[in-house]
Amino acid sequence: MSGTVIVVTSGKGGVGKTTAAANIGAALAMMGPSVALIDADIGLRNLDLVLGLENRIVYDLVNVVEGVADVRKALIRHKHIKNLSLLPAAQSRDKTAVTPEQMKAVTDDLKSSFDFVILDCPAGIEQGFKNAIAGAERAIIVTTPEMSAVRDADRIIGMLEPHEIYDPWLIINRIRPDMVKRRDMLDVDDVLEQLKVDLLGVIPDDEAIIVATNKGIPVVMDEKSKAGRAFRDVAARIMGEDVPMAAAAEEEDWFTRIIRWFARARG
Amino acid sequence: MVRKGEGVGAVMDFLQRLFGRLEGGSSRDAAKNRLRLVLVQDRATLSPGLMEQLKTDLIEVITRYLDVDESNMRVEFDNSDASVAIVASIPVKEVKRSPEVSVR
CATH class of the missing domain: 3.30.1070 (Cell Cycle; Chain A)
Known part of the structure; x- marks a missing residue:
């Protein structure tokens, strides 16, 4: 068996990489495949918190590459999603504790026993980024509809090709339909027009994400959350299903359409 | 079925768009144009x-x-x-x- 190694990256920090990695991994595992999540953000460990596994860490990624622990011993199985495992980052070390070659050895090893190996990449374009992409075959770029995030995403896309990671997928996170509607936020088409990559999903800004993280339960387990649903759709698309994109701006009511029509007619 | 709040919201949106236009375009358009330029420069x-x-x-x-x-x-x-x-x-x-x- 040879699984697929996917890196979740963004360039800019704070756009929702860790949340995306956790929820895509969880949603995939809930559909059946086995998933190993790797927190590659050494020194700033957070994927364990989003998954609610922070109290169960014994060994970490650095222990594995240094030969202190076998990778299968370091993996933590999720409490509720049995196909989902986490390899946590070391908290008391830094990015230089691991080399790209060591990282590739870990992902190569894991893909022999998991359908998907998903890496949560640190922000930035330095060593941590290079480590995280070393063993990856595909990339998911996370951005938000903000200029700085889109700009950094563009830089990252340009840096993947020399490492033979082609056709990255894009996730546009934290879209606010109300702001898009009053033309105060870049919309999905604006971002795609600039970045020219394949859209994997659009995640609405959703308070349920914060609530879910507070509880340590991935938002994809919340049936009612819009963001949770959007992440489940992302997982289905990765599995090759043809899931239509839910309209980023919610369906307009007839009243808005009439006013819009008048506005257009008046030029 | 239209709820009252949505109708009022739509009027507000409309007014904001109208006045936004008078003030020289939406912030989305500003972002779009600035982004386009900065990416051309970054990619150069x-x-x-x-x-x-x-x-x-x-x-x-x-x-x-x-x-x-x-x-x-x-x-x-x-x-x-x-x-x-x-x-x-x-x-x-x-x-x-x-x-x-x-x-x-």
Whole structure:
């Protein structure tokens, strides 16, 4: 068996990489495949918190590459999603504790026993980024509809090709339909027009994400959350299903359409 | 079925758009334009290998017409104001009397 190694990256920090990695991994595992999540953000460990596994860490990624622990011993199985495992980052070390070659050895090893190996990449374009992409075959770029995030995403896309990671997928996170509607936020088409990559999903800004993280339960387990649903759709698309994109701006009511029509007619 | 709040919201949106337009466009349009420009500038770069190739090709064409000082040639991207240009500075040693080209 040879699984697929996917890196979740963004360039800019704070756009929702860790949340995306956790929820895509969880949603995939809930559909059946086995998933190993790797927190590659050494020194700033957070994927364990989003998954609610922070109290169960014994060994970490650095222990594995240094030969202190076998990778299968370091993996933590999720409490509720049995196909989902986490390899946590070391908290008391830094990015230089691991080399790209060591990282590739870990992902190569894991893909022999998991359908998907998903890496949560640190922000930035330095060593941590290079480590995280070393063993990856595909990339998911996370951005938000903000200029700085889109700009950094563009830089990252340009840096993947020399490492033979082609056709990255894009996730546009934290879209606010109300702001898009009053033309105060870049919309999905604006971002795609600039970045020219394949859209994997659009995640609405959703308070349920914060609530879910507070509880340590991935938002994809919340049936009612819009963001949770959007992440489940992302997982289905990765599995090759043809899931239509839910309209980023919610369906307009007839009243808005009439006013819009008048506005257009008046030029 | 339209709820009252949505109708009021739509009127507000409409008014905001109307006045937004009078004030000189939406912030989305501003972001779009600024982003387009900054990405053109960010992308205005070639790998060192391609840059060398570009210089070689330029010299090949130019030496059909002129003798140039290749060692002091400079080719750079210039990102000033609202555009990106490629600027080549190539010192000319001599203008050839009979250019090695056929005039079409």
